[in-house]
Amino acid sequence: MAVTLSLSVNGKPVHATVDPRTLLVELLRNHLGLTGTHVGCDTAQCGACTVLVDDRAVKACNVLAAQMEGAKVVTIEGIAAADGTLHPMQAAFKECHGLQCGFCTTGMVMSAIDLVNRHPKASEAKIREELEGNLCRCTGYHNIVKAVQHGAAAMGK
Amino acid sequence: MGANEEGVIGKAVRRKEDARFLTGTGQYTDDVNQPNQTQAFFLRSPHAHAKIRGIDTAKAKASPGVVAVYTGADLEGVNGLPCGWLIHSTDGTPMKEPPHPVLAKGKVRYVGDHVALVIAETLAQAKDAAELIEVDYEVLPSVVNPIDALKPGAPQIHDEAPGNKCYTWALGDKAAVDAAFSKAAHVTRLDLVNNRLIPNAIEPRAAVASYSRADDAYTLYTTSQNPHVERLLMTAFVLGLPEHKVRVIAPDVGGGFGSKIYLYAEETAMVWAAKRVNRPIKWACERSESFLSDAHGRDHVTRAELALDKDGKFLALRVHTVAAMGAYLSTFASCIPTILYATLLAGQYTTPAIYAEVTAAFTNTAPVDAYRGAGRPEATYVVERIVHQAAAETGIAQDELRRRNFIRTFPYQTPVALLYDTGGYDACLDEANRMADVKGFAARKAESAKHGKLRGLGYASYIEACGLAPSNIAGALGARAGLFEAGEVRVHPTGSVTVFTGSHSHGQGHETTFAQVVAGRLGIPVENVDVVHGDTGRVVFGMGTYGSRSLAVGGTAIVKAVDKVIDKGKKIAAHLLEAAETDIEFRDGKFTVAGTDRSKAFGEVALAAYVPHNYPLDRLEPGLNETAFYDPTNFTFPAGTHVCEVEIDPDTGVVKVVQFCACDDFGNIINPMIVEGQVHGGVAQGLGQAMLENCVYDPKSGQLLTGTYMDYAMPRADDLPSFKVGTKVTPCTHNPLGAKGCGEAGAIGAPAAFMNAVMDALAAVGVKHFDMPATPHRVWAAIQSAKHA
Amino acid sequence: MYAFELHHAKSVADASAALSRTGGKALAGGQSLVAAMKLRLAQPGHLVDLSGIPELKGIRREGDHLVIGAMTRHADVVSSEAVKGAIPALAALAEGIGDRQVRNMGTIGGSIANNDPAADWPAAVLGLGATVVTSKRKIAADEFFKGMFETALAEGEIITAVSFPVPKKAAYAKFPNPASRFALVGVFVAQTGAGTRVAVTGAASSVFRSKAHEDALAKDWSAAAAKAVRTPDANLNSDLHGTAAYRAHLVSVMASRAVGATH
Numbered sequence A: 001m002a003v004t005l006s007l008s009v010n011g012k013p014v015h016a017t018v019d020p021r022t023l024l025v026e027l028l029r030n031h032l033g034l035t036g037t038h039v040g041c042d043t044a045q046c047g048a049c050t051v052l053v054d055d056r057a058v059k060a061c062n063v064l065a066a067q068m069e070g071a072k073v074v075t076i077e078g079i080a081a082a083d084g085t086l087h088p089m090q091a092a093f094k095e096c097h098g099l100q101c102g103f104c105t106t107g108m109v110m111s112a113i114d115l116v117n118r119h120p121k122a123s124e125a126k127i128r129e130e131l132e133g134n135l136c137r138c139t140g141y142h143n144i145v146k147a148v149q150h151g152a153a154a155m156g157k
Numbered sequence B: 001m002g003a004n005e006e007g008v009i010g011k012a013v014r015r016k017e018d019a020r021f022l023t024g025t026g027q028y029t030d031d032v033n034q035p036n037q038t039q040a041f042f043l044r045s046p047h048a049h050a051k052i053r054g055i056d057t058a059k060a061k062a063s064p065g066v067v068a069v070y071t072g073a074d075l076e077g078v079n080g081l082p083c084g085w086l087i088h089s090t091d092g093t094p095m096k097e098p099p100h101p102v103l104a105k106g107k108v109r110y111v112g113d114h115v116a117l118v119i120a121e122t123l124a125q126a127k128d129a130a131e132l133i134e135v136d137y138e139v140l141p142s143v144v145n146p147i148d149a150l151k152p153g154a155p156q157i158h159d160e161a162p163g164n165k166c167y168t169w170a171l172g173d174k175a176a177v178d179a180a181f182s183k184a185a186h187v188t189r190l191d192l193v194n195n196r197l198i199p200n201a202i203e204p205r206a207a208v209a210s211y212s213r214a215d216d217a218y219t220l221y222t223t224s225q226n227p228h229v230e231r232l233l234m235t236a237f238v239l240g241l242p243e244h245k246v247r248v249i250a251p252d253v254g255g256g257f258g259s260k261i262y263l264y265a266e267e268t269a270m271v272w273a274a275k276r277v278n279r280p281i282k283w284a285c286e287r288s289e290s291f292l293s294d295a296h297g298r299d300h301v302t303r304a305e306l307a308l309d310k311d312g313k314f315l316a317l318r319v320h321t322v323a324a325m326g327a328y329l330s331t332f333a334s335c336i337p338t339i340l341y342a343t344l345l346a347g348q349y350t351t352p353a354i355y356a357e358v359t360a361a362f363t364n365t366a367p368v369d370a371y372r373g374a375g376r377p378e379a380t381y382v383v384e385r386i387v388h389q390a391a392a393e394t395g396i397a398q399d400e401l402r403r404r405n406f407i408r409t410f411p412y413q414t415p416v417a418l419l420y421d422t423g424g425y426d427a428c429l430d431e432a433n434r435m436a437d438v439k440g441f442a443a444r445k446a447e448s449a450k451h452g453k454l455r456g457l458g459y460a461s462y463i464e465a466c467g468l469a470p471s472n473i474a475g476a477l478g479a480r481a482g483l484f485e486a487g488e489v490r491v492h493p494t495g496s497v498t499v500f501t502g503s504h505s506h507g508q509g510h511e512t513t514f515a516q517v518v519a520g521r522l523g524i525p526v527e528n529v530d531v532v533h534g535d536t537g538r539v540v541f542g543m544g545t546y547g548s549r550s551l552a553v554g555g556t557a558i559v560k561a562v563d564k565v566i567d568k569g570k571k572i573a574a575h576l577l578e579a580a581e582t583d584i585e586f587r588d589g590k591f592t593v594a595g596t597d598r599s600k601a602f603g604e605v606a607l608a609a610y611v612p613h614n615y616p617l618d619r620l621e622p623g624l625n626e627t628a629f630y631d632p633t634n635f636t637f638p639a640g641t642h643v644c645e646v647e648i649d650p651d652t653g654v655v656k657v658v659q660f661c662a663c664d665d666f667g668n669i670i671n672p673m674i675v676e677g678q679v680h681g682g683v684a685q686g687l688g689q690a691m692l693e694n695c696v697y698d699p700k701s702g703q704l705l706t707g708t709y710m711d712y713a714m715p716r717a718d719d720l721p722s723f724k725v726g727t728k729v730t731p732c733t734h735n736p737l738g739a740k741g742c743g744e745a746g747a748i749g750a751p752a753a754f755m756n757a758v759m760d761a762l763a764a765v766g767v768k769h770f771d772m773p774a775t776p777h778r779v780w781a782a783i784q785s786a787k788h789a
Numbered sequence C: 001m002y003a004f005e006l007h008h009a010k011s012v013a014d015a016s017a018a019l020s021r022t023g024g025k026a027l028a029g030g031q032s033l034v035a036a037m038k039l040r041l042a043q044p045g046h047l048v049d050l051s052g053i054p055e056l057k058g059i060r061r062e063g064d065h066l067v068i069g070a071m072t073r074h075a076d077v078v079s080s081e082a083v084k085g086a087i088p089a090l091a092a093l094a095e096g097i098g099d100r101q102v103r104n105m106g107t108i109g110g111s112i113a114n115n116d117p118a119a120d121w122p123a124a125v126l127g128l129g130a131t132v133v134t135s136k137r138k139i140a141a142d143e144f145f146k147g148m149f150e151t152a153l154a155e156g157e158i159i160t161a162v163s164f165p166v167p168k169k170a171a172y173a174k175f176p177n178p179a180s181r182f183a184l185v186g187v188f189v190a191q192t193g194a195g196t197r198v199a200v201t202g203a204a205s206s207v208f209r210s211k212a213h214e215d216a217l218a219k220d221w222s223a224a225a226a227k228a229v230r231t232p233d234a235n236l237n238s239d240l241h242g243t244a245a246y247r248a249h250l251v252s253v254m255a256s257r258a259v260g261a262t263h
């Protein structure tokens, strides 16, 4: 039996009727066309699918869309300003070359925003620990860590 | 070099591609959807080795939403997947090339082997239907380790390859090596396993195949590092389709590291099926399937022996390697442990005699093929581990022993076929020593000891042969294709430029680096240059990206095309300025009559090229669009020294990398920011191999035991330190950019540097050697067995 | 994932009734359950979502106990001042569970009901001798964990809260599996009103108390005493990531580190 749900995605109200087994990431990618949220694994470990749910980073591949009733979901498509100005964390990733193939990047940026919201003054070691839920195969994390530090400074302003 | 070239080349220009990746507007294959699309699911073998006595698909076909179900029997007239490199055994016989069916025929040979393709309206329906396929398997004994596979009485995987042997190949002068060993003052011996790895690009493989009846043409979106090669192999060798009727598009690709070079069964079956179901078909590999079915890397077992004289000069190196091929020969499988491995065994050293013998074995596992570095990390691991061991045995300092044996005169002909054009090994070693503060190491070690920790320092002075490849040399070595690259430079009437390259970017930043190359040479802003890649419908041809070849080979093809554009521009400028063509100079984006101030800007010439109002049409064609092909005359030889420092907690076996320094010589550098990023990523992959990653099949059942991230340990941010990277430059002598390639260096140097550091730390407790990865458990176990020895 | 039906429960009674009626499974944060369902390893026909039940949430001090509602997310335990004030070891333990994204969704009740042999919460529940409060009764920790993925919970019974006695001292030390980051060995040590308790997770098929460590630490609460204990490896797990002997060794090392971290 299909379930109906209402939530907000990137500030816009969404009403959907879905099969209960629909994952949040499937709702975003297949129903709403928000393909910036990626799927890199099937065991909830890579973090490529990270989005913000009520301001907390969550793996969209590991929650049912139906768990999102009333939630405020923000994806990578929803963080830049209306005029296209990048979010400070997006800008920091570009400035610090914190991305290569870009596949982990969208989840990485969403996770980084949550990281900085929780730990605005995190040390390098803390940042590395807090990135445990996001795998990157390209960058060796070196420039991602730099980007998070940069982004944290910019977000603090 | 013009002023602008100096202004753009060598600068950390921020990447053009980032804008879409950072906003979620990149387009990866799984983001592509076609109207009326169906979903594919592959039923895979649950057994490592089994006879298929029968397959009943009736229930699956009747299952809701199912469009079609195909098995090997349906693929009438479809050939097997080809291998692109022919290796000959020492007895002159060609390697054994058993058929590699697209969907299994009669037998399955590894867990994950493709048994059936199910196409349905939804993925859930396709999976439900796959569960209804009844396969009658007769399970056979299996073998997953290459040494076991070669033993008498081992399960026979292919009738065509008796004893599971694909080939035994050798390189070097055996007699000279034997003679050198007989007069050696010291011989160091080491048995090494180069652990099997699963590439794990974060984007899993995916494909969308469609067919148009209207023009009898196919379109395939796929996660490929080399779409043209994929198309060539698929059309000409497997499906028998006319090449011009198949367009292969590799849009944004989320990392490859080798695993997306090959022609795989999935997309091949889908292209075939797209015409039959006459609807688009989409497949997105799930990560658990990637673990089973992506081509794996490494998996070597080696015995190495190094002969030294009394002063520590290397006299000879003898290497015997058994390399796993997996169940079938993947696209480049056969050349990895031979041409890309044994030829690198000279390393940076003057070792006068080297002999290598390589036996390739079939095993009941996923196919093994190139993985970042491909053969060269394995060679470096052998050379640098045994050099470390020799230093430990002879008491000569690690860096000193290396220095005593460095090659210092170039060009240098090695005893294993390569001709090094240039290099400067001392400079990299000295700089790495400085970066790593090796002088302060003893004090740091003492400090660690106070806290009960063991500290160690390890080196790897690696070399790689990149810029694949001079086609004549490759051909002589068995390559069945040329390995040139193509580039097209299309100047638009307003003077902006689109560059089409046959090399492919899946993280390397071609859209920026190549734009810098062209902008620098033409004297125009980087923003005015766009780079197109990854589409056989738009790019003339290409051999793709692997072997750190993009800039040295792909970039050079573009430079050649740019030079043709400049030549043509001179003709046009001469016409416009009413001067002789030979008097026209091109500098800083301007065509000038030599010795005068009369000039035309590049943009004016471009416009004139497309508005040929009073052209001498008998001598000058309109337009400004040039294509060039570049076939390198030699490999390039990036080299460097990596120094790793570790601290080990003997209570738990945990190894912490406290410092990693890399000093590399990549020749000339276009964008240092991108180069550093490549080194970081490569080092992380190398450390991943050495510290964490290990692909394990159960020796009895042949099941993959490390089939998810729960069991296959990927390096995470907190496993690694920040890296120190530096460069020294000796420009490559045989391409106009002077570039050598940088994509694989990190993965080549890091494993040996790390393991040498571990052995250095553990020497204090009597440990000499154990194999990668140095997981806490293995380190602890090694300490325990040394204690009890 | 196989098809299922979803019920949003409004109260504990509502949820119990739905579970009993359908034989389905309770959905808490879903961090283990959804993952298992995706791989078709679990196939409940019905799921009962507990997220809409207000009484399952929240953390409060009740005398000498700290009571954590079953649907409290790990991340909320990490940042709770009440937890940090009463039993800081729980905040530290919660901060080491999974990764930040998992901690933002996963709940204490879900983790305990699942009883993964390598999960962290069972070590704290058993190590502190906590009481698991359910829709039907109160279950002592020593009675609750029955074996791999098995608990004392009956059909339709829902965990509503966990009540932890505030100990004199407590700490948790975890040695993560390098791949999954679950506990290869995790040891929770505590000096409680009811004596010294040491609980071990990750090492065996289910969380267990190490009597030898409890005895040694009761006599001498020191890192050295914990480390000197030889743990028998007979019933410990052996796999790719560590032999039983290694795990046995790590039990003492982690116990000593936990003791060293208590204050």
Ligand code: FES
Pocket (backbone or CB within 6 Å): A038, A039, A040, A041, A042, A043, A044, A045, A046, A047, A048, A049, A050, A059, A060, A061, A062
């Ligand atoms: S897709 Fe990997 S964690 Fe969600």
Ligand code: FES
Pocket (backbone or CB within 6 Å): A098, A099, A100, A101, A102, A103, A104, A105, A135, A136, A137, A138, A139, B202, B254, B255, B507
């Ligand atoms: S940039 Fe490619 S996986 Fe992170």
